[in-house]
Amino acid sequence: MRIEIDEISKQFGTTAALTPVSLAIPSGALVALLGPSGSGKTTLLRILGGLEFPTSGRVLFDGQDATGLTVQDRRAGFVFQSYALFRHMTVFDNIAYGLNARPRASRPPKAEVTRRVQKLLELIQLPDIGSRYPSQLSGGQRQRVALARALAIEPRMLLLDEPFGALDAKVRKELRQGLRDIHDETGLTTVFVTHDQEEAMELADLVVVMSMGRIEQIGKPADIRARPASQFVREFITA
Amino acid sequence: MSDIPLRSYRPVTTEAPLFRTALIVVVLGILAVLLFAPLITVFYEALRKGALEALTSLANPEALSAIKLTLLVAALAVPLNAVFGIAAAWFITKYDFRGKAFLITLIDLPFSVSPVVAGLCIVLTFGANTAFGGWLVGMGYPIVFALPGIVLASLFVTFPFVARELIPVMIEQGRAEEEAALTLGASGWRVFLTVTLPNIRWALLYGVLLANARAMGEFGAVAVVSGKIRGVTATMPITIEMMYNEYLSVAAFSLAGVLALLALVTLALKTALEIAHADALAANHRH
Numbered sequence A: 001m002r003i004e005i006d007e008i009s010k011q012f013g014t015t016a017a018l019t020p021v022s023l024a025i026p027s028g029a030l031v032a033l034l035g036p037s038g039s040g041k042t043t044l045l046r047i048l049g050g051l052e053f054p055t056s057g058r059v060l061f062d063g064q065d066a067t068g069l070t071v072q073d074r075r076a077g078f079v080f081q082s083y084a085l086f087r088h089m090t091v092f093d094n095i096a097y098g099l100n101a102r103p104r105a106s107r108p109p110k111a112e113v114t115r116r117v118q119k120l121l122e123l124i125q126l127p128d129i130g131s132r133y134p135s136q137l138s139g140g141q142r143q144r145v146a147l148a149r150a151l152a153i154e155p156r157m158l159l160l161d162e163p164f165g166a167l168d169a170k171v172r173k174e175l176r177q178g179l180r181d182i183h184d185e186t187g188l189t190t191v192f193v194t195h196d197q198e199e200a201m202e203l204a205d206l207v208v209v210m211s212m213g214r215i216e217q218i219g220k221p222a223d224i225r226a227r228p229a230s231q232f233v234r235e236f237i238t239a
Numbered sequence B: 001m002s003d004i005p006l007r008s009y010r011p012v013t014t015e016a017p018l019f020r021t022a023l024i025v026v027v028l029g030i031l032a033v034l035l036f037a038p039l040i041t042v043f044y045e046a047l048r049k050g051a052l053e054a055l056t057s058l059a060n061p062e063a064l065s066a067i068k069l070t071l072l073v074a075a076l077a078v079p080l081n082a083v084f085g086i087a088a089a090w091f092i093t094k095y096d097f098r099g100k101a102f103l104i105t106l107i108d109l110p111f112s113v114s115p116v117v118a119g120l121c122i123v124l125t126f127g128a129n130t131a132f133g134g135w136l137v138g139m140g141y142p143i144v145f146a147l148p149g150i151v152l153a154s155l156f157v158t159f160p161f162v163a164r165e166l167i168p169v170m171i172e173q174g175r176a177e178e179e180a181a182l183t184l185g186a187s188g189w190r191v192f193l194t195v196t197l198p199n200i201r202w203a204l205l206y207g208v209l210l211a212n213a214r215a216m217g218e219f220g221a222v223a224v225v226s227g228k229i230r231g232v233t234a235t236m237p238i239t240i241e242m243m244y245n246e247y248l249s250v251a252a253f254s255l256a257g258v259l260a261l262l263a264l265v266t267l268a269l270k271t272a273l274e275i276a277h278a279d280a281l282a283a284n285h286r287h
């Protein structure tokens, strides 16, 4: 799905989290929102997911105005920074949550839910952890379960907030490749937030560099490296 | 470093053995005098003329009516306060708004206001000589000197318990799980039932038990609003006081024994909860 962000601004009281920003994301792209802490990355991602509404501007999905669409109707697979797994449910029930939350008419039968959850567990290469609780998983396993849970609703796009932020370097490298593989397999338009320039450059097709609620530069990793648009970008990508 | 003499292996936070023993004896002594002695006295006085006499006094219509009324008031006030408490905690922890700190202070008001004052406020607001109260009496639904007033008074004194248990737990858990459920397509109500409620269930039960103990034992506020009508609006604590003033000591202490037993059952449940769900309750060490 193609995503367009048209002159979006967001004000929290007197703080301007986003001064009007515009961005077009082609269908099927893997995009990184890159910037230092407080630059408005999470806010932009939450606006896309419908968890936050912009003060002004529009969001368009495949050319259709989606600004007023509720969070439920966005069908965005969202992976939260600390994963936000349901702590009192097993991994199986976590992944099945979105399917079971559907209206009765479109809810798959129980056997079908089981089949789909099992398939997702295999996709994230953790076929045997369905009966465990989130507290019994490692950080990397939690992240993958959160990804499977988001994929279970057959989302129209995938939104990830600092998906590798809480992991150690080795696991981080592995899971980066995992996200790339899942993106290529599903073909979903994917937007992830990171403050790690190496991660953004290595993983993304398109990098959006942000600072203080503004977009500094949009481009392919190689182009940004070769021609940083501002002093800020030059310093940030060499840091 | 090697020239520092190793004099003692005692951890720095541990007192000398003699001092420790003395401290324990003093604490046990205070507990014995303030808690155990009165409790034993209640049962001793109740059973002084034998168990039969004690049971007979409980079968007296006044005592039975008091027990029924107290259980009824608790059965009405506690669930209502569970709902109010969840709503207040939800509102405070899930939304950002101005004056939040003030609202949290307001929830604690019943802890600092004397229950008698609270009772008087209810009388002054809903009494028969106020416009609203008079109209209600005319319609046949008096509040003061009747069940609704007693329930209102109990609601007031027990209001903080559930909310105060839930607020720290809900703050600690944040909003992320609820937001995740919303992005997965769940309605607000479904999120509440399948995510919020299971996450707060032990803290909620704990708050409900505390509120229940307080509701059954409340004297001051209920004394003012109930009018102490025998067999009609006299709750257990009120009836105990009236019986005691009339030198019906076996009856008074027998009823007091029942009230104490109800409180002990609540306490036992609360302790069982603490042992079984120490993790979930770890956020609040205040009780």
Ligand SMILES: Nc1ncnc2c1ncn2[C@@H]1O[C@H](COP(=O)(O)OP(=O)(O)O)[C@@H](O)[C@H]1O
Binding pocket: A012, A015, A016, A017, A035, A036, A037, A038, A039, A040, A041, A042, A043, A044
């Ligand atoms: N719910 C909120 N209330 C008030 N201010 C917020 C809120 N969310 C974000 N902000 C502010 O908006 C700015 C951008 O935040 P955020 O989007 O989280 O940045 P990033 O994810 O890039 O670190 C920051 O100054 C932050 O303090």
Ligand SMILES: [Mg+2]
Binding pocket: A038, A041, A042, A043, A193
């Ligand atoms: Mg962020």
